[in-house]
Amino acid sequence: MxxxxxxxxxxxxxxxxxxxxxxxxxxxxxxxxxxxxxxxxxxxxxxxxxxxxxxxxxxxxxxxxxxxxxxxxxxxxxxxxxxxxxxxxxxxxxxxxxxxxxxxxxxxxxxxxxxxxxLNAAQRGRLVAAMAEVDRLLTAATVTLEVVDPGHTDAEHCLRSYFAELGERFDSGFDPALSLLPDAGELRPPRGLFLVARLHGEPVGCAGLKLPVGAPAEIKRMWVAPHARRLGLGRRFLADLEARAARHGRDVLRLDTNKALAAAIGLYHSCGFQEVAAFNDEPYAHHWFEKRITAPSPG
Amino acid sequence: MxxxxxxxxxxxxxxxxxxxxxxxxxxxxxxxxxxxxxxxxxxxxxxxxxxxxxxxxxxxxxxxxxxxxxxxxxxxxxxxxxxxxxxxxxxxxxxxxxxxxxxxxxxxxxxxxxxxxxLNAAQRGRLVAAMAEVDRLLTAATVTLEVVDPGHTDAEHCLRSYFAELGERFDSGFDPALSLLPDAGELRPPRGLFLVARLHGEPVGCAGLKLPVGAPAEIKRMWVAPHARRLGLGRRFLADLEARAARHGRDVLRLDTNKALAAAIGLYHSCGFQEVAAFNDEPYAHHWFEKRITAPSPG
DNA sequence: CCGGTTCTCTGACTAGAGTCAGAGAATGGA
DNA sequence: TCCATTCTCTGACTCTAGTCAGAGAACCGG
The missing domain is CATH 1.10.10.10 (Winged helix-like DNA-binding domain superfamily/Winged helix DNA-binding domain)
Structure with a gap:
């Protein structure tokens, strides 16, 4: 370093x-x-x-x-x-x-x-801004990611919050029954995995990865709690899942998303995802993304 | 606040x-x-x-x-x-x-x-920059200003360093004997005063104020130690001396400086000083500045 | 060379912040 | 109903981080 x-x-x-x-x-x-x-x-x-x-x-x-x-x-x-x-x-x-x-x-x-x-007024302003930045980034650095079973309390808490938020933000509302939801088994080894982010022990985000045999890896159900946003957590989930997918020998990572989720769409672009044609018929999806990934260098 | x-x-x-x-x-x-x-x-x-x-x-x-x-x-x-x-x-x-x-x-x-x-590389960069800013401003906030006798050890230390630096930076070198130096009495009450700035007890800057009767107040011998620069100390000296001059009933504050001291000249401009015609015949001066000041509001 | 001062050390104490091993009530499950 | 468990409390310790009051050696000025 x-x-x-x-x-x-x-x-x-x-x-x-x-x-x-x-x-x-x-x-x-x-x-x-x-x-x-x-x-x-x-x-x-x-x-x-x-x-x-x-x-x-x-x-x-x-x-x-x-x-x-x-x-x-x-x-x-x-x-x-x-x-x-x-x-x-x-x-x-x-x-x-x-x-x-x-x-x-x-x-x-x-x-x-x-x-x-x-300090004078200008210095105060700068000090407070710098403190806010340090505070935010140190907080970001204390967030931990852990692989858990999708049935874990914390995972379920995140998923409930996620669905509730989708329901509010989608024009059409959100009915899990209409969506192409992976069953829990698909986000559980060996067919996939599920990550939970925690801050001071509280769950503040989640992300699932499907690892279908002989097909691209796929990110599902990525969510960050409102109070934990702007900590770079979305980016961190993507980087982590990308590395895991690569370690499992996949060379393409893909995902779909709804047009209401503008911040997420921006994130995917900025993390190197390319918009592609629909690769599934998820009724709530408007955009489909794909990224070529490479195996992490050993060590 | x-x-x-x-x-x-x-x-x-x-x-x-x-x-x-x-x-x-x-x-x-x-x-x-x-x-x-x-x-x-x-x-x-x-x-x-x-x-x-x-x-x-x-x-x-x-x-x-x-x-x-x-x-x-x-x-x-x-x-x-x-x-x-x-x-x-x-x-x-x-x-x-x-x-x-x-x-x-x-x-x-x-x-x-x-x-x-x-953290990722971008976040690290931002965290380190913000930490540097906090560090710098907290350090600035621990600097204390004190009125001392110009014969005090710390005052003399600052003055020696000040003269040494002028000697290095002026094209012509600097010979105190040729300069219009106020005698120590002029920077001692009731005819004036002398400030020393200290950081963790060490002297890191000085500034003198002449308060001639019935004439504008004048700033002399303002210096900040190299390792204490960029802490806003110059600005703080000016504000402090301005307030003191006003408290002594003066409504004009002036000073002269050498063309080699570019940073100081910038500071005077940004603190509201106007360049004026020479008001003395200091051989080392190229610029003369003046600022109208007003009595501080009571309280 | 004497008396006061400076510098370091020792012994005796204190307060804060815990740790550890039970004891004793209350509870819950078989 | 009884036994294991949970929760809080008490008593007996420990370790840090000091403070305070001399004691004794070394030094310095007159």
Missing amino acids: DAVQIDQVRRFNRTVTERVGVLHDNYLGRDRPFGAARLLWEIGERGQDIRALRERLGLDSGYVSRLLRSLESDGLVTVEPQARDRRVRTVRLTDAGRAERAALDGRSDELAVSLLEP | DAVQIDQVRRFNRTVTERVGVLHDNYLGRDRPFGAARLLWEIGERGQDIRALRERLGLDSGYVSRLLRSLESDGLVTVEPQARDRRVRTVRLTDAGRAERAALDGRSDELAVSLLEP
Whole structure:
């Protein structure tokens, strides 16, 4: 990888951890140990089950219990057993807790202000834009792709969202029964595969690949959750599936799509797909694309 | 301040501290406590006096001593009294220490790579560019301006560097004796003032303001250290001095400059200065500038 | 050469952030 | 109904990262 880039990333890490880190500690950990403040924050306005808190923060159950005791004795939270399952306990903020949380919030704002303060308006604009870009791309880099069974909860969640969205966007609506849907077996080894993208553990996109014997590979059911768009995830799915298809010895990759999906059509063009004549009679398709692919170089 | 901007800064802080922070701990603190690793790093190839280490890292002397003992017992450093002053002790890396430091370096690289890895080439380019921008602007925001006496060490350091640079850049060289230099008293209250800019405690620029009675204020000896350029520091000096001149009741600010200082001339234009006829007979000046200024609004 | 200062070290302490091994209630399934 | 499991809590630890108060050696100015 490019040494100049690595160097810049390291310089960035140093500057940011110094500047943001130091202020972070100064502002947020002022009265209360950091762990307790974090917990207070995570409980949120609506309360949380202790197990959910533990999971989200990745903390030991004993540790969380102790932190909660200290918040409780300061009168910031109440802990009560859940009605349906009295083993599980729910934490809620008291009014004092809500006030404390708002104070934390205010300090977060102060921190942000103190970073912008010394700059003039033009510099502020540029800093904020650059931060947004870094934020977006680091988020993109934390998205993971994984091959799962199309029957997996996360896969089904994505597919439901996908069909719902098609129903909204197609002029004609979308009825799965009328479409040439591959049966699940076609997206399951050895006849194909199914990818799910996850961000912080939540499914945020999917894409299927059909690998019919002696025929071009075909992409089906590619979808990216609205809040995960603009992260280059579509492009990443295409690149990943293309590599997999090539590894399975296919030299052509194809797909069909609906005219309502303008962004997707743009993506296919920009990723090197050529529009071709219809290669199936999918009733919801208006465009058919194809791309010649080559085997990945070994290593 | 703009709430949208504050919000973006907060989102940035969250993403970066999570993503970079977690990896940072994973990679860098692997075998050795973080404090020891930091110390090992700061000792550097050429060794350091203990007091310098302490100062730079801002640590308690007892704590540093203990950390050094542990590094010493691991065979990574040697500590010896300085020849000239046997109270002061100098730490040097052993071969093993050098190797350990190189390993830390390698992990820093790995961290950087792991942030870039999941991205494609275009995204990497954009991420690195945005990181450079954030880095540059956060650095700019940590620069402080302070009024000091022109006889202060930091002021003198800046002035020496300034004269040296003029000597190199002017076609004719630069001889302070031939120039219309204000005597130090003119850049000292009540007749004027002198600003020094500092980054992490090091002086990185200066600017003087003459406030002659019943005459326009005048900027003299503005200089920014080469490694602190492109941080908007020149613009910041001008804005600061302009506000100070206005607070002292002046409504015109002026300055002269040499044709070799193209960047400065560009800056003056872009900050609203107009070129005017010579208002003095400074032998090294080719351009004279003036700007009408207004009293800052109260508050 | 004496007294104050500088520099480093040691010992004794603290707070934060966890980990680990049960104990004891509540629940769910056979 | 009973047994395994789930969930939370308690007590007993650990490791980092410090802080604070001297002690003792080395140095410096008068």
